[in-house]
Amino acid sequence: MDDVLLRATDIVKNFTIRSAKIGGRVSVPAVAGVSLEVRRGETLGIVGESGCGKSTLARCLVQLMAATSGSVEFNGTTLTGLSRRKLRPFRREMQLVFQDPYASLNPRRRVGDIVAEPLRINRYGDAKKIAARVVEMFEIVGLDPASVNRYPHEFSGGQRQRIGIARALALNPSLVVADEPVSALDVSVQAQVLNLMADLQERLNLTYLFIAHDLGVVRHVSDRVGVMYLGELVELADAETLYNFPLHPYTEALLSVAPELDDGRQQLRERIVLTGDVPDPFHRPSGCPFRPRCPVATEKCAAQKPVLVEISPGRSVACHYPRNLDATPASD
Amino acid sequence: MPDSTTPANYLLEVEDLKVSFATRGGVIKAVDGLSMKVGYKEVVGIVGESGSGKSVSMYSLIGLLREPNVTITGSVRFEGREILGVPDRELRSLRGREIAMVFQDPMTALTPVYTVGWQIAEQIRTHTDLDKHQARERAIELLTEVGIPDPSRRINQFPHEFSGGMRQRVVIAMALSCNPKLLIADEPTTALDVTTQAQILELMKKLQATYDSSIVLITHDMGVISEMADRVVVMYAGRPVEIGDRREVIRTPRHPYTWGLIGAVPRVETKRSRLVTIPGNPVSPLNIPAGCAFAPRCAHRFDKCDERPPLQGEGHLDACWLTSEQKVELRARTEQETLS
Numbered sequence: 001m002d003d004v005l006l007r008a009t010d011i012v013k014n015f016t017i018r019s020a021k022i023g024g025r026v027s028v029p030a031v032a033g034v035s036l037e038v039r040r041g042e043t044l045g046i047v048g049e050s051g052c053g054k055s056t057l058a059r060c061l062v063q064l065m066a067a068t069s070g071s072v073e074f075n076g077t078t079l080t081g082l083s084r085r086k087l088r089p090f091r092r093e094m095q096l097v098f099q100d101p102y103a104s105l106n107p108r109r110r111v112g113d114i115v116a117e118p119l120r121i122n123r124y125g126d127a128k129k130i131a132a133r134v135v136e137m138f139e140i141v142g143l144d145p146a147s148v149n150r151y152p153h154e155f156s157g158g159q160r161q162r163i164g165i166a167r168a169l170a171l172n173p174s175l176v177v178a179d180e181p182v183s184a185l186d187v188s189v190q191a192q193v194l195n196l197m198a199d200l201q202e203r204l205n206l207t208y209l210f211i212a213h214d215l216g217v218v219r220h221v222s223d224r225v226g227v228m229y230l231g232e233l234v235e236l237a238d239a240e241t242l243y244n245f246p247l248h249p250y251t252e253a254l255l256s257v258a259p260e261l262d263d264g265r266q267q268l269r270e271r272i273v274l275t276g277d278v279p280d281p282f283h284r285p286s287g288c289p290f291r292p293r294c295p296v297a298t299e300k301c302a303a304q305k306p307v308l309v310e311i312s313p314g315r316s317v318a319c320h321y322p323r324n325l326d327a328t329p330a331s332d
Numbered sequence: 333m334p335d336s337t338t339p340a341n342y343l344l345e346v347e348d349l350k351v352s353f354a355t356r357g358g359v360i361k362a363v364d365g366l367s368m369k370v371g372y373k374e375v376v377g378i379v380g381e382s383g384s385g386k387s388v389s390m391y392s393l394i395g396l397l398r399e400p401n402v403t404i405t406g407s408v409r410f411e412g413r414e415i416l417g418v419p420d421r422e423l424r425s426l427r428g429r430e431i432a433m434v435f436q437d438p439m440t441a442l443t444p445v446y447t448v449g450w451q452i453a454e455q456i457r458t459h460t461d462l463d464k465h466q467a468r469e470r471a472i473e474l475l476t477e478v479g480i481p482d483p484s485r486r487i488n489q490f491p492h493e494f495s496g497g498m499r500q501r502v503v504i505a506m507a508l509s510c511n512p513k514l515l516i517a518d519e520p521t522t523a524l525d526v527t528t529q530a531q532i533l534e535l536m537k538k539l540q541a542t543y544d545s546s547i548v549l550i551t552h553d554m555g556v557i558s559e560m561a562d563r564v565v566v567m568y569a570g571r572p573v574e575i576g577d578r579r580e581v582i583r584t585p586r587h588p589y590t591w592g593l594i595g596a597v598p599r600v601e602t603k604r605s606r607l608v609t610i611p612g613n614p615v616s617p618l619n620i621p622a623g624c625a626f627a628p629r630c631a632h633r634f635d636k637c638d639e640r641p642p643l644q645g646e647g648h649l650d651a652c653w654l655t656s657e658q659k660v661e662l663r664a665r666t667e668q669e670t671l672s
Contacts (some may be wrong), residue, residue: 049525156613186381186552186614191596191607198606213525216555220598220607243600257530258600259555264583268601273530277495 006038011070032231043208045222053231095168099180101160105152112148137166158189230289245324247317344370349406364570377561385570432507436519438499442491449487474505497528569625576648586650
């Protein structure tokens, strides 16, 4: 029980859209009832295409955004509904790494100040202690501590992302939420940052919630993976099982179309190219959200909405007709 | 792939193309000696990281770089005819009709103030004798062909009423409107989601087969190359470092940079314990080393690397001073280290 660091129950986040076309305000769900647990020391990956609600979910989990309904529990304490002041000690425990290392660093501040800011806000210590911590952080993420007085534009994309990571880790958080941390980087630099994040996790005992659209990246970093579609979690399982034996038809299709290097080492999957686009949350289909694009959908899928159920230990899926049920994951 | 070397066997021949920009900080050599050939009905992928010169090289050869600070030298032959340095008036009949282009971001490739149908018809009327009505009919045909449902209604809509994938389909329809011999696609799926990317790649393959076009596909994604290209050109710091058949380059890459590029990609099918990284950052185009441009980041460099290696080999070419035996051995060793 104790190994759950963060527990989210039935998170819903609605955004209000005002439009003359529809004559007034309409509430559109970006996250439509997601429940999940992040275990201490693990990396939980969340994949999904743009607009599936993965970033909104992350923001609700760390209380950057108030969820419309649902509750978030961190280390046994319910965070939802707490006052800003009471939330503050929890904020230092949950830090974020953002996607765009160009937009997430203030161009007018020296990088040393950027990393020092969370320390100052949280009264880490006197100026000397803070400066020492900044130097330590620069060393930890592989940057030259002599560069603390430079400005963000003097750094490359990969180095900026290291600065973002240094800032996130300065307060020694237990949970790091990384929202597309490597998608703006070139592959060779992306690999450096991913390896760095893996090293830091081991060294500093971190728990990661890793959000990305790149299936290869998510597989590489995650212990468990959740797949989101149209604001809902449609499948959740440990990474190896999910990638080898996807249960949800959406997961199966998604994995089959990820461009993969044909280096002759493994059999490539048969491609399942879905038709149509992700429906906009404004026009949610009845029943299962994936139904209109699903190759195996029936009338039941329109009439009755499948809920996320654990069909075998550690494997959950929201589908009336899960795939690969007979395939048993190898025990190694 | 055509095996004869007579010029007429290639649709496009680029020889020693150099593109440089004069800037206040100095001369930037964006493309530094690119030689490559594109055969008829062939898909050639150009892969490299940002700033490797892959887009600039293609823009320069169709005359899209015309700023006064740009210097372009070398030779580009399209169907045997030199097209580098010809007056823009002559190039204009080529561009759009014989050579078409698909850009990365479909929203900026389309103007937001005209309907999609107007934009496609404009292109058709510029290059053919069709009248307004016929051009519109042809535009509807094209939209049908690229898989846009309900084209006779959609044709009167504006770009913002289309999703990203649908917009890219419109751009492809425009590019194909004059049945071009060469299609240059610059990161055509980078802005799209995986399932949409799959649809667009599938569409491009289908259309390539029907129209018999050649495609130059510019991408940073080795996975896309693996799915689409017949041949691959790997670029680094404006120079081609490896050129060869897609399978050969992916299965038996010869240049240490290509090893890094392939090893750095996290895979969907296999889990590696650790990704291969290329240490350091891409070189600044302002001071590219005199010798091998990759040498400062290469784990296998030696004295010889101070001298620029020529692109050599038969069929499968690479620019590296290591001997073939060394390459095989070193590659096998780096592979061993990272497989779990």
